Amino acid sequence: MSTAQSLLQWVGAALLCVAVIVVVRTATFPSYQTRPPPCNATDQDFIPATRARLDRLSQAVTFRTVSYEPGRGTPEELRKFLAFLRASFPALHASPLVTREVVGNFSLLYRVQGSDRSLKPALLAAHLDVVPVTEEPGWEAEPFSGQQKDGFVYGRGTIDCKHNVLGQLEALEFHLNRGHRPRRALYLAYGHDEEVSGHYGARKIGELLEERGVKPEFILDEGLTVTKGVVPGVGKKVAMVAITEKGYVTVKLSVRVKGGHGSMPEKESAIGILSQAVTNLERNLQPNLWGSGPERDFAEHLATEMSLLPRLLTANLWLFTPVVRWVLAQKPSTNALCRTTTAVTRFNAGIKDNVIAPEAVAIVNHRVHPKQTIQEVLEHNLKVIDDPRVKMEVVESLVPAPVSPSGPESAAYMAIQESIQQIYPDSLVAPSVLMGNTDTRHYWNLTSAIYRFSPNVMTPEDLTRFHGVNERISVQDYERVMNFYFHLMRNVDKPLVVRRHEHDGDL
Numbered sequence: 001m002s003t004a005q006s007l008l009q010w011v012g013a014a015l016l017c018v019a020v021i022v023v024v025r026t027a028t029f030p031s032y033q034t035r036p037p038p039c040n041a042t043d044q045d046f047i048p049a050t051r052a053r054l055d056r057l058s059q060a061v062t063f064r065t066v067s068y069e070p071g072r073g074t075p076e077e078l079r080k081f082l083a084f085l086r087a088s089f090p091a092l093h094a095s096p097l098v099t100r101e102v103v104g105n106f107s108l109l110y111r112v113q114g115s116d117r118s119l120k121p122a123l124l125a126a127h128l129d130v131v132p133v134t135e136e137p138g139w140e141a142e143p144f145s146g147q148q149k150d151g152f153v154y155g156r157g158t159i160d161c162k163h164n165v166l167g168q169l170e171a172l173e174f175h176l177n178r179g180h181r182p183r184r185a186l187y188l189a190y191g192h193d194e195e196v197s198g199h200y201g202a203r204k205i206g207e208l209l210e211e212r213g214v215k216p217e218f219i220l221d222e223g224l225t226v227t228k229g230v231v232p233g234v235g236k237k238v239a240m241v242a243i244t245e246k247g248y249v250t251v252k253l254s255v256r257v258k259g260g261h262g263s264m265p266e267k268e269s270a271i272g273i274l275s276q277a278v279t280n281l282e283r284n285l286q287p288n289l290w291g292s293g294p295e296r297d298f299a300e301h302l303a304t305e306m307s308l309l310p311r312l313l314t315a316n317l318w319l320f321t322p323v324v325r326w327v328l329a330q331k332p333s334t335n336a337l338c339r340t341t342t343a344v345t346r347f348n349a350g351i352k353d354n355v356i357a358p359e360a361v362a363i364v365n366h367r368v369h370p371k372q373t374i375q376e377v378l379e380h381n382l383k384v385i386d387d388p389r390v391k392m393e394v395v396e397s398l399v400p401a402p403v404s405p406s407g408p409e410s411a412a413y414m415a416i417q418e419s420i421q422q423i424y425p426d427s428l429v430a431p432s433v434l435m436g437n438t439d440t441r442h443y444w445n446l447t448s449a450i451y452r453f454s455p456n457v458m459t460p461e462d463l464t465r466f467h468g469v470n471e472r473i474s475v476q477d478y479e480r481v482m483n484f485y486f487h488l489m490r491n492v493d494k495p496l497v498v499r500r501h502e503h504d505g506d507l
């Protein structure tokens with residue numbers, strides 16, 4: 001046999017081995033999906049989306065509680081919104097079990113007393129402010145009307161995140177009206193400036209709770225949602241419970257040149273030099289790190305539920321990670337899980353048609369992958385810009401959030417998962433990475449069990465409604481939001497027991 005023939009035989013044998021491993025791993029990959037224990041809720045345990053409850057959500061939207069910049073919000077609207085909330089939930093505001101504090105002038109902190117002091121409190125969070133409405137046309141209802149139309153409530157805050165504020169308060173009001181007396185203490189924390197980093201709201205709440213030595217069992221804030229048709233290869237609804245958040249670093253790029261008369265330009269302008277720099281950043285993206293961080297757990301939790309090809313790829317990441325990286329990088333929503341993203345969000349230069357601009361400035365907003373450091377992001381930028389005339393300064397930064405425990409070893413995570421499956425019985429639940437940031441950055445010192453999840457459904461078509469045009473929630477979803485919080489309050493109102501990690505066909 002010639003050397004070439006024997007080499008061919010070896011290659012053939014090696015390929016066969018690889019194929020066998022791929023098939024075996026695909027067939028035996030463990031299932032991480034558990035079924036929730038039966039829910040003993042009765043018809044009396046259901047919060048219907050009555051006219052009064054829908055109208056309260058609509059009215060909440062009419063308060064223009066917009067945050068523009070840190071320290072520059074809408075104080076009058078916040079004041080009116082706080083008064084509205086107080087008037088709208090009489091049982092909880094009159095209850096001797098509930099205390100209400102206004103923190104940092106406009107943020108709210110409620111505490112519901114628990115009868116069992118051995119149980120650590122639960123903390124549900126959300127925020128009272130919203131992002132501004134841009135000039136973009138296309139709203140089918142006035143953005144601050146709260147109009148109810150075709151089975152939806154329209155307006156800013158309906159999914160970010162007055163639905164969570166109102167949903168939690170409705171659930172608590174319902175509980176108290178039925179004479180329920182909680183065993184576990186419950187905090188509700190509503191910051192008033194989350195959309196501009198929460199420096200005056202959630203930060204103050206976090207400091208106050210830390211001073212008082214409050215150590216919650218877990219914290220649940222806004223975050224990812226139940227998705228439908230968003231996760232490649234999975235037909236069922238997927239509830240994404242974020243166990244960490246990407247970090248961020250915002251950088252300012254600037255170029256200074258000599259200004260002068262528009263009739264006698266130099267070869268290169270500040271605008272041209274800076275344009276080249278941002279083009280270099282957009283053409284040379286930060287490295288694709290998919291699979292090296294907690295986003296890998298998300299895929300593995302769903303592997304057994306995927307159609308054949310994605311399942312084969314996910315069950316064999318030892319071989320196919322580069323393929324998965326390429327596939328996920330093709331769409332913005334999945335690319336966000338792959339790498340530190342680079343968004344050029346502002347570009348300013350020039351003052352007059354015939355004056356050479358002496359300065360051009362761009363702002364670049366990066367969302368940092370959990371396995372990258374801020375230093376590495378900055379070094380990558382300098383390398384690809386490769387032009388000493390472009391100055392780079394860090395405006396603001398935050399490291400990726402600590403990763404919270406998930407899966408059957410974490411009782412709090414499982415209580416959230418079970419509550420989701422009681423409301424969405426046909427859904428899958430998986431631990432995920434949030435690509436944005438929440439007020440929980442101010443609560444890191446309180447507990448290591450921090451989760452970010454909003455209990456409404458998002459389809460691919462809905463993704464741009466978030467901070468965008470036609471923000472809306474369906475009546476059915478709002479009903480699910482209220483009932484999710486109600487179930488969660490019930491499910492955590494007992495000692496939370498850690499279960500043994502078991503799944504079928506463990507490798």
Ligand SMILES: CCCCCCCC/C=C\CCCCCCCC(=O)N[C@@H](CCCCN)C(=O)O
Pocket residue numbers: 194195196197223224225227230231232333334337434435436437438458463466
């Ligand atoms: C496998 C596919 C994954 C795609 C999943 C898409 C699901 C979409 C659901 C929700 C959208 C998440 C949006 C993130 C919310 C974060 C809250 C937020 O916007 N925070 C602001 C804070 C700004 C502070 C100023 N520095 C932000 O992060 O910009």
Ligand SMILES: [Zn+2]
Pocket residue numbers: 127160161194222
């Ligand atoms: Zn939000």
Ligand SMILES: [Zn+2]
Pocket residue numbers: 131160195467
């Ligand atoms: Zn937001």
